[in-house]
Amino acid sequence: MLKNSAIKRLAGETAVYGMSTILARVLNFLLVPLYTRVLTDQAAYGVVAEFMAYIAVLQVVLVLGLETGCFRFASLAGQKNDPVGAGRVFSTSLTTVTFVAGLFFAAVILFRDPIAGALGYGNDSRALFYVAGILLLDSITAILFARLRYEHKAWRFAVFKTVKICCELGFNLLFFLWAPRFLASAPESFLGRFIPAVPDFNYVLFSIFLSCIVALLLFLPDLVKRSSFAFDRKLWTRLMLYSLPLMIAGLPGILNDFSDRILFRFLIPEDVSWRAQMGIYQAGIKLAVLINLFIQMFRYAAEPFFFGQSADKKAPGTYARVLDYFTGFSMLVYLGILLYIDLFSLILGENYREGIVVVPIMALAYVLLGIYFNISIWFKLSGKTGYAVLITSAGLAVTLLVNVLFMPRFGYMAAAWGHLASYLTMTVVCALMGRKHYPVPYNWRRNGFYIFCGIGLYFFSLLFKELSIVPKLAVNTAIILGYAAIWAGVEGFFGKLRRLRQQR
Numbered sequence: 001m002l003k004n005s006a007i008k009r010l011a012g013e014t015a016v017y018g019m020s021t022i023l024a025r026v027l028n029f030l031l032v033p034l035y036t037r038v039l040t041d042q043a044a045y046g047v048v049a050e051f052m053a054y055i056a057v058l059q060v061v062l063v064l065g066l067e068t069g070c071f072r073f074a075s076l077a078g079q080k081n082d083p084v085g086a087g088r089v090f091s092t093s094l095t096t097v098t099f100v101a102g103l104f105f106a107a108v109i110l111f112r113d114p115i116a117g118a119l120g121y122g123n124d125s126r127a128l129f130y131v132a133g134i135l136l137l138d139s140i141t142a143i144l145f146a147r148l149r150y151e152h153k154a155w156r157f158a159v160f161k162t163v164k165i166c167c168e169l170g171f172n173l174l175f176f177l178w179a180p181r182f183l184a185s186a187p188e189s190f191l192g193r194f195i196p197a198v199p200d201f202n203y204v205l206f207s208i209f210l211s212c213i214v215a216l217l218l219f220l221p222d223l224v225k226r227s228s229f230a231f232d233r234k235l236w237t238r239l240m241l242y243s244l245p246l247m248i249a250g251l252p253g254i255l256n257d258f259s260d261r262i263l264f265r266f267l268i269p270e271d272v273s274w275r276a277q278m279g280i281y282q283a284g285i286k287l288a289v290l291i292n293l294f295i296q297m298f299r300y301a302a303e304p305f306f307f308g309q310s311a312d313k314k315a316p317g318t319y320a321r322v323l324d325y326f327t328g329f330s331m332l333v334y335l336g337i338l339l340y341i342d343l344f345s346l347i348l349g350e351n352y353r354e355g356i357v358v359v360p361i362m363a364l365a366y367v368l369l370g371i372y373f374n375i376s377i378w379f380k381l382s383g384k385t386g387y388a389v390l391i392t393s394a395g396l397a398v399t400l401l402v403n404v405l406f407m408p409r410f411g412y413m414a415a416a417w418g419h420l421a422s423y424l425t426m427t428v429v430c431a432l433m434g435r436k437h438y439p440v441p442y443n444w445r446r447n448g449f450y451i452f453c454g455i456g457l458y459f460f461s462l463l464f465k466e467l468s469i470v471p472k473l474a475v476n477t478a479i480i481l482g483y484a485a486i487w488a489g490v491e492g493f494f495g496k497l498r499r500l501r502q503q504r
Contacts, residue, residue, distance in 0.1 A: 051131050391433070449490070
């Protein structure tokens with residue numbers, strides 16, 4: 001009974017954590033129409049994408065793997081009924097991260113003008129201040145949010161995250177919709193020190209920076225109440241020996257996701273604006289992220305389910321059926337995005353709509369990433385998580401190879417194909433390793449059928465691309481319903497429905 005209640009609590013907390021994460025992705029997506037309409041210069045949105053890539057990679061480095069390290073050593077203290085010891089784990093981690101991220105912040109501020117010049121931003125170094133500030137504040141709050149998770153304060157976690165997300169949205173709307181008119185009429189105002197009168201990438205970064213300040217302020221009463229910066233030197237050595245390898249192991253994965261944005265600067269030919277290329281690419285990716293949103297929702301539900309089923313002898317068969325359903329439904333979402341792309345493209349400003357050419361490639365890449373998540377359960381259940389580093393490193397190598405070879409000639413299209421090739425490599429390598437270490441009877445023929453059926457129907461829909469919008473949408477809707485019928489037939493849904501009716 002205790003085991004079942006623990007699993008139920010895990011599932012409940014996962015749902016709460018998932019809500020805030022999914023809300024963040026939804027609101028981030030909702031900002032795309034604002035960014036791509038107000039930032040009519042594609043290069044400005046490209047700069048946002050570049051800085052966000054730096055933030056994603058550097059945050060992994062600055063947190064030093066201590067999020068996971070905290071759980072490890074705080075749990076050991078908890079098993080000994082030592083809440084004071086658990087508190088020292090978090091305070092030591094918080095002190096370490098604050099010191100390291102603070103040094104990084106100070107170094108960036110001290111050398112921000114030379115760095116801005118080297119990056120090609122001239123005398124405007126405000127963006128570097130915001131990026132360094134975001135990294136400092138996010139690194140600190142990463143440990144504070146980890147403590148909430150350890151203490152099973154899921155609702156407080158979700159509320160704090162939601163407040164931060166809503167503040168980011170609010171500041172964006174305030175600055176983009178109100179600030180330009182205000183600064184035009186009052187150019188000497190205090191706000192003018194932080195953002196220019198003409199909207200650019202500083203608006204986005206300043207909004208995120210302010211929301212990070214709000215997030216830290218939410219934790220302030222708790223920081224004052226506890227000995228939040230107590231430091232244990234002996235514990236620190238053990239923490240770092242455990243956590244630093246985790247940080248190093250996490251780098252290939254995050255670099256695999258964001259290295260293409262960093263490479264634009266170096267690989268796009270000089271006669272082409274790499275910032276504009278990246279802005280268009282980033283806008284196109286945002287449409288494909290719709291399918292990634294579904295995958296994220298599935299992931300929050302699936303992780304506790306997979307672990308909860310692991311003791312059952314029939315678990316491998318269950319995992320195989322889950323993959324069947326996941327792939328079938330993912331390709332339905334894939335077709336839904338691509339066959340209604342004429343409608344989804346209206347989300348983007350006119351200057352960015354050429355980026356929809358990457359959507360079919362990136363959407364399929366995200367389907368493969370979702371399949372990889374499903375089949376990667378083998379190394380999580382078998383405890384052989386070291387293989388994850390090998391798999392993600394293989395994916396990163398493919399990403400770098402495709403981008404280095406083809407980005408100079410094909411621009412952002414090479415970046416999209418790089419993701420597809422990388423996630424396909426990770427999926428194949430993971431599946432082959434899993435067959436040896438934790439066999440699961442996946443029906444690859446069925447899953448392959450769903451993928452090729454979805455791709456084939458998409459290419460079939462291109463025969464009708466010259467139709468006017470209403471007939472085209474009607475034909476595409478019929479194609480989607482056709483795929484749904486095929487999927488239902490293969491899975492035996494019609495037979496199950498017939499049996500249910502007979503039972504009634």
